[in-house]
Amino acid sequence: MCTLTARQGGAPVPAGSAVFGWGGAGPALADPPAPPAPAPEACPPLTVPCDLAAFAAHLEIRPASGARPLGGGPLAELLAWLRFTDRRPLDAGTLVVLADALPPGLFAVWTVPRPVPTAELTVHFTDALDAAPVEDRVLVRIRTEYAGGGWTVEDSALWSTTGRLLALARQARVLRNGSRAAHGDG
Template identity: 60%
Template sequence: MTTTSYDATRIDPAWWSWEGMHGGWVAGAALTAVRGSFAGGAQPVRSLTTHFLTPVGTGPLSFSGTAPATGRRTSTCLFTGHQDGEPVVLGSALFGPSRPGPAYAGLAAPDVPEPDDCLPLELPADLAPFARQLEMRPGTGDLPLAAGPRAELVAWVRFRDDRPLDAAAVTTLTDVLPPALYAHWSTPRPVPTAELTVHFSDALDDGSPYGWSLVRIRCDHAGGGWAVDDSAVWSRDRTLLAAARQARVVRGPTPPQTAAGTVNS
């Protein structure tokens, strides 16, 4: 079993979150780093799991990976990300080509107005600096920190740089909305991601869409200092691109930190 090292990933500080780099962005960066070793990057990714061992800072992020199992139809990569010589993330990615088979679409997109008919939402810059890279338009009346009856948020989202919605970008989108509990709370608190698993649909096999995507995140259970969020990403034509689940740590209210590690006043 051979271990492959990849060129260090440059961290974009614009994707800073509450107390570290945005988890979805880091997971997408890991996928970009390792996928080129599998059939020249031609095989579609089917799933990506990322465990966050500690907040990722703004220094270079180096990845290494191994391929312990390669079958006739799938390839699996195990990867580790290091900063300053210490592991900060680890995970796995599963790759496999398309082939004929039955189709089923059970995860329907929410029935919401088109993005042009929805008002924009600006997330507080001190809580989510990365949100400046995005345009968000809630599709329902559920808003962050509005103390609503349910823990669910739905919004149209697009990248301001109009990047293609490839697998790495879609991974980021599964994590761009505030934690679902924010729809039920009125006071912010850090809810960092400990583990994120993304399952990609075959809609990305033939290319990447652009523009608006519809994103939903919801929490069906929280307790004991933990919460489980389920999210889904659809293209503008309501085609499912990915479904994800993440385990979050629910912490007490604390001031957010900047990318330099200082506390905002």
Template identity: 60%
Template structure:
């Protein structure tokens, strides 16, 4: 097992959520540090798993990593991130080069109006300050806190800074929509991420461009103060970029 020295990176204060920094942003920052310092290199990332141990604050994040196995085509890294000496995240990343093989698409992009035909929505600033870095246009009639019948949200999303849709941006996008339970609730409450796993497709190996992405999030099950959310991210041309699944803690309503 190869162990590397600690690498310092930073959590952007603009990506603040209800409880600490936005989980997707923290995972993307960790991924960038792992690739730069420990593993991956030019190989595309295939899977990223991040466990959130405590809310991350804006500022330095000290990331350390170990590479238990590395071959000609794959490399794996186990990492942890600390702030002020306390653990904030732990996780793993798998990198692997591409090769010719069978293609199959079982998750086609939903048939919805384009972003130019959808109205923008602003998430409440006190709930999601990070949303100021995004433009979000719901693609269906399902809206946050509208008391709908199904726990699913589908929207066109783009970064206001025009960043390319690389792996880090895609990780962030898997977590940018409100928790899917918001589609059936009428009042807000914290639903922080406890764990997020993102599986990337070969479309991220190529240039996915920038601009709009279509993002879907839905809750498959909730109970005992926990929820399981599934998300999908498609490029504007319909290519599937990533699938995400996360475990969330469902807090009680705040007065």
């Protein structure tokens, strides 16, 4: 295990840790299958307004289900094909960014945007990155597992275009501006 605490002006800022396994055979559990999704080319791109998420200008986002951010749907879950517009290769660093690139799952049930900043993000990689090169696009599912008391817990999963599970992520987010529940706009 390796840990890092970065300091700025003498004060601790982001902290990180990494736990490394060994390569080779061992006990395994089959990868959870990717959710059913149309091919990326069959999904029309989604344009995110820059005033809502400026970073989205660096991404191609193709929703792969009927759920849309601020769509007022029944489930706090989004599913989309993602890649960087410059089509950079996918490695551990880019997967961390893509694990946090979609709006929170709550945005699928909300109709009004609210700030929901990440307080903590943990990403676990599978051995798929070591097994074969990864294409430039991934299928990302983010869902809200719990929201209340000013916090939300989100789970994300990232799959390759061939259906290989690449990473799992969990993040805690702060609910702001009067967000009181996982459903509705109240």
